[in-house]
Amino acid sequence: MSDTVNPEAYKPLLHGDEAESCHHEGGERKSHHSDKVKSSLISRLNRIxxxxxxIKGLIERDTYCDDVLNQIASVQSALNGVGKLLLEHHLKSCVVERIQEGDTDVLAELMTTMNKLIK
Known part of the structure; x- marks a missing residue:
């Protein structure tokens, strides 16, 4: 297996309007999400x-522990959904873009992030 990354292999991940971009502003990396993606993420986070x-109200009202735990599991699942959506768009934009620029350090960064997400 080769240690080199072929940026051409990642081009199919970019889909017209879904393609987003990452850029540097004052030395800080930023993403630009489409209005549709940003709206979806914000809507999901508002529900969460x-x-x-x-859940806080349930605890204040001394709700049965099992019911509270089920609500916590629901929130964790919803957060995982937000994480998956954001990860998908990160892969299709920032990661692909940086690989195309020859920056393969993004792969180590991605693995660190993935390990945090799935622990």
Whole structure:
């Protein structure tokens, strides 16, 4: 197996309007998500925020532990969904872009992030 990365192999991951970009601003990396993706992420996070407030209320009302734990599992699942969506768009934009620029360090960065997401 070769240690070199072929940027051409990643081109099929880019899909017209879905393609987003990453850029550097003042030495800081930033992503630019399409309005559709950003709206979806924010909407999901708003629902999760409401769920977390609901869990707090359950605890304040001394709700049965098993019911609270089920709500916590629901929030964790919803957060995982946000993470998967963001990861997909990160792969299709930032990672592909950096590989195309010859920056293969992004792969080590990605593996570190993946290990944090799946622990």
């Amino acid at each position: 925020e409401g769920q977390v407030r609901g």
